[in-house]
Amino acid sequence: MKGLNFSVTRPHSNLDMACAVESVVSKLPQTKGMEFRWKVRSMLEKSESSRPNMTTKELKAVKSLRLNKEIRILRADKGNCTVVLDESEYKDKLNTLLESGVYETLPKDPTAKVESKVQKLLSKYKTTLPTDLKHRLTPYHSKPPHLYGLPKIHKAGIPLRPIVSSIGCPCLALASFLRKILSPFAGKFDSFVKNSAHFVQLLKTVNLHSEDTLVSFDVVSLITNVPVDEVLHIIEKKLHDDVTLAERSVLQVGAIMELLEVCLRTTYFQVDDKFFQQKDGMAMGNSLSPIVSNIFMEHSEKLALD
Structure with missing residues (x-):
């Protein structure tokens, strides 16, 4: 097989x-x-x-x-399965996503504008960033992010999960750099579960009774629903309070926040020859999105429990 x-x-x-x-x-x-x-x-x-x-x-x-241009071969969103869809059906499902009210149409490709913005920001901190690091983070000849969908075969009607491929986009290297700076802020809560294997290990430390019930709460479309303004304030406070920040970044908090905001607010993508932008939240496919989402959820949990 x-x-x-x-x-x-x-x-x-x-x-x-x-x-x-x-x-x-x-x-x-x-x-x-x-x-x-x-x-x-x-x-x-x-x-x-x-x-x-x-x-x-x-x-x-x-x-x-x-x-064969009449079919689309895709990986399923979950289950490690291969899915074959008629190309027309795939396009219909993708159009359903684009017309859901989450996205808005852009008049033209904003890639050159975003690339220039990132270049100017990095040049602003050229005396702080090591030359080789600045060179690695600076985008050139960037490509627009592309949207594609993974079939949710576990859902009725097999809708698509929107994924934005950021390969070659203006913020790719910068997002990876910032992710390492933010990494200590996520996964520190006792309730954090990394994956199913980690969950099994946690269960081994719990005394279960026959009347116990396992309950799972799912946040619908978490990444695309995280309020960017609010999470930026949360992260800025964490950066100011972090006494170890200088050990993993030569940049000051203000500089990090400027670069981070550009990455989180860059939510445009291309589908065929058209360009769209996500109205709210963060992009699926942005390497910063998972860790920033965890930071937001842990902050929300702390507020709820305190």
Whole structure:
């Protein structure tokens, strides 16, 4: 049984390998460089061609599926299943999401504007940020985030869960950088459960009785419903109160908050040739969204219990 995680063996290219090696060897001293080239050449001469891990029929079937524009092959939102939908049905479900009132249409692609904003903010702190870090965080030739949907096969009517792919977008590297700064603020409550394995371990420490009942409360669309203004205030206070902040960031609280706000408020995306923006909350797919959502929920829990 082969699923979406199955990797097809690809034939290796000696030319690609040689080019990759040369880019590294050129930085070595001449003698060591020549020695390294000979070792790589010897290795390539002895290497055998990769054996395919799929039969001819399977390869033909995969090619046929790839070229079939009338279907959409997707990973299910939950359950580690593969779902095949008619392309027309997928588009209808996606349009239902876009017309739900959560999003608004944009007149044009805002990518260049967002990229410029991030660049200017990072330049503002160029004397504080190390040069190599500033270079890694600064976006160039950015692409707009793209929206796609994962089928919720456990729900009636199989609706789609909206996911925004942020690969190549202006805030990608910056969001990852900020996530590390915020990481100590989440998962500190006794009620925090990391995953099902962690939950099982917690249950082993609890004395259960036959009359006990397990209750689960689900926040509907948590990430897209987190109030950005409120969570920014929560995080700003946590940053000011954090005596260890300087150990993981050279930036002051004000600078972190400026950069964080840009990332959290960048909720636009592209579908086909149209552009949309989420009206409220944070984007599904933003690497900051899960940790910021946890910070908000833990803060809300503390207010409720105190």
